[in-house]
Amino acid sequence: MGDQTDQANKPLHPLYTVTDITRKVRVLDGLKVSYSSWVKLFQLHAQGYKVMNHINGIRAPAKEDPTYASWSEIDAIILQWIYGTLLDDLLVRVLDTNHTALDAWSRVREIFLNNKGARAAALEHEFNNLTLRSMPSLESYCQKLKDLGDQLNDVDHPVGDQRLVLQLVRGLPIEYDTFGAYINQSLPSWETACSMLQLEYQR
Template sequence: MADAPKFHPALAITNVKSLISITLDMESGQYHSWAALFKVQARVHGVLEHIISPTEAKEKEAYEQAKAADLSLWKRLDAVVLQWIYATISPDILNSILIDDDSAEHIWESVTDLFHDNKHSRAMYLNTEFTTTRLDDFSTTSAYCNRLKSLADQLANVGAPINDHALVLKLLQGLNESYKDFVMVIQNKKNLPSFATVRSKLALAEKNLQERAKHEADSTTFIAQDQPANDRTQAPPNRESSQGINSRNYANNNYRGNNNRKHNKSGSRNNGKGNRGHSSGG
């Protein structure tokens, strides 16, 4: 009867992306973060030796003995680690390193070499991004600070670290005119605060600016809504009064017209009588 397959914790992982949330690509420059997360999971699940061979004599001997004792399990675990690598890298990287029947350790080294070979050009690109980053490109100060911190971490990963002092100066340099008072206060301190402290103070300054802007907007709205009521105290020409004046003018004109017609009729009758008197006398 064949022996039952031995259980190993690495075999229970069905979705490694839930454990390693970063998908490695050439553009993001997150190799060191990806590698750190990957090594943690490999150590937790007992397969770290599949990507990094032991260097100490005793550890190396124990590893070789375990491999020889159950070569079938070792090959299966190596394939599992290969799956983890393939599942957490971009298609471009996968196509550049994929080799049939390769080992997890060799693929790991290939990915490492791929990023180390481009280290200097990557550092130049990241440094340009870092120096040109400004608050105006982001919706909040938090997003702006996150971007600066991410770029600083990536520069450190390629051998071009940014110290905390330089990071704070860059943060202040990238702010816009709205924060000129904030910049002045921080710059005038005897000892420049840490990046974490300045970031916290910047978030508070942003909140104060937003509340001030909201208050000013509410005041403007109140004045605009109150204006018609003020205008009503200076009464506009009364439409009814105008109509009344027009009615009186019309009545006066009718009155004068009627008098003129009566006068004309009276004159006509008198003229008629005079003409009849002359006729009789003749």
């Protein structure tokens, strides 16, 4: 009786207040949402909802431990969070009935961080050869460059603002030469360069 009363009076874990994780963590596709961005968002919410211990490598309690049942229930919900924020193509590579949240978290990491050299080479080629003319719009051109930069960051090939801006100019057609020369000389931030390019495009 006492145990039941203690359980009833126990405050609800913050995790149970989450109704739709995709409103808080965007779906990972490896393109528009990079692995590093997904990790940052997921960890932010895991920390906020006090469940970081389920994905940071801390060992689970033994099944004989009195806290195991509660831990297992919470872990299953975090596992649902992970599965619910993966694109279908990724989900089928991660889904496993015997996984803990940490197992799934580690599997996603392996998918994105294994074979870094080959992935980096392919991404570098695409990044260096992207042009405005190859994209349907100026906005998609800027976004694609940024997405490729984020993906290169994921495989330990950092792309900073300066390189993004230089590549932005490099991919412009000849009619932007005067504008490009100014950008190369002043080297503004990425956001500023994109805004300036949008104004030049409209003009």
